[in-house]
Amino acid sequence: MMIPFSKMHGLGNDFVVVDERVERHGLTPARIAALADRHRGIGCDQFVVLRPACRDGADVFVRFFNADGSESGACGNASRCVADLLWRGDGRRESVLQTRAGLLPARVGETGLVTVDMGAPALEWRDVPLAEPVDTLHLPLAGDPAAASMGNPHATFFLDDILDLDPLVAGPLLEHDPLFPERANIGFAQILSREAMRLRVWERGSGLTLACGSGACAAVVNAVRRGLVERTCRVEMDGGALSITWREADGHVLMTGPATTSFVGTFDPEAYPS
Numbered sequence: 001m002m003i004p005f006s007k008m009h010g011l012g013n014d015f016v017v018v019d020e021r022v023e024r025h026g027l028t029p030a031r032i033a034a035l036a037d038r039h040r041g042i043g044c045d046q047f048v049v050l051r052p053a054c055r056d057g058a059d060v061f062v063r064f065f066n067a068d069g070s071e072s073g074a075c076g077n078a079s080r081c082v083a084d085l086l087w088r089g090d091g092r093r094e095s096v097l098q099t100r101a102g103l104l105p106a107r108v109g110e111t112g113l114v115t116v117d118m119g120a121p122a123l124e125w126r127d128v129p130l131a132e133p134v135d136t137l138h139l140p141l142a143g144d145p146a147a148a149s150m151g152n153p154h155a156t157f158f159l160d161d162i163l164d165l166d167p168l169v170a171g172p173l174l175e176h177d178p179l180f181p182e183r184a185n186i187g188f189a190q191i192l193s194r195e196a197m198r199l200r201v202w203e204r205g206s207g208l209t210l211a212c213g214s215g216a217c218a219a220v221v222n223a224v225r226r227g228l229v230e231r232t233c234r235v236e237m238d239g240g241a242l243s244i245t246w247r248e249a250d251g252h253v254l255m256t257g258p259a260t261t262s263f264v265g266t267f268d269p270e271a272y273p274s
């Protein structure tokens with residue numbers, strides 16, 4: 001049986017989006033990893049599955065899976081894409097996404113840019129999570145990174161020059177550091193001004209991506225905590241820029257950026273190993 005999907009991206013961080021609100025399609029982690037493979041499958045950074053919401057006030061339950069089949073509690077760029085997909089389907093600019101990180105209100109603006117309230121970051125060591133009680137503003141690792149969770153674990157390194165570290169070398173080593181019992185997404189940031197930074201992210205389970213929404217949120221939170229930037233900051237990544245605000249009133253992080261549909265298609269799940 002052929003299953004329809006939408007191929008979408010947020011600043012080049014790309015996704016396969018499958019709707020399971022009516023029926024399940026037997027998407028095991030192994031099958032998801034096979035579908036995410038850029039040579040033998042459709043190819044994507046994350047595989048996104050829509051399920052019926054099971055919390056009051058939510059429009060849809062969204063699950064995010066990395067290219068290795070592991071599940072993530074948050075995916076900022078994909079959250080914008082899901083909000084855009086819902087709007088194109090029912091014409092409502094506002095939606096609420098139920099995720100493992102909580103309920104995320106989203107709005108598709110008149111210009112087409114999408115804003116998602118990513119919720120409040122978790123800053124305690126056990127909530128990132130880390131393997132031991134440490135100050136999350138200064139982890140006991142070379143390079144003195146900071147850590148925060150946006151529903152998924154992030155470590156942010158602040159570099160004088162973003163080219164001082166090669167994410168392809170440092171990323172996989174740090175992703176699997178024993179300090180991160182659930183692994184971690186590794187951000188490499190260069191502060192450009194009080195209102196802007198450059199960022200590259202080695203993503204847990206997916207590798208170096210062109211952009212990372214939750215990574216941008218975590219990087220701004222960590223930079224504000226260190227007094228490096230203002231609460232509204234532009235985050236420039238290889239694939240483009242996001243506007244991030246860590247709102248003082250309620251501690252929530254707002255992320256605004258584009259969402260793009262590249263194409264739609266179908267696949268036969270039985271053609272992939274389960």
Ligand SMILES: N[C@H](CCC[C@H](N)C(=O)O)C(=O)O
Nearest residue numbers: 072075076077152212213214
């Ligand atoms: N690309 C996503 C992040 C995926 C995070 C995932 N790699 C994890 O295991 O936490 C974003 O835009 O936020």
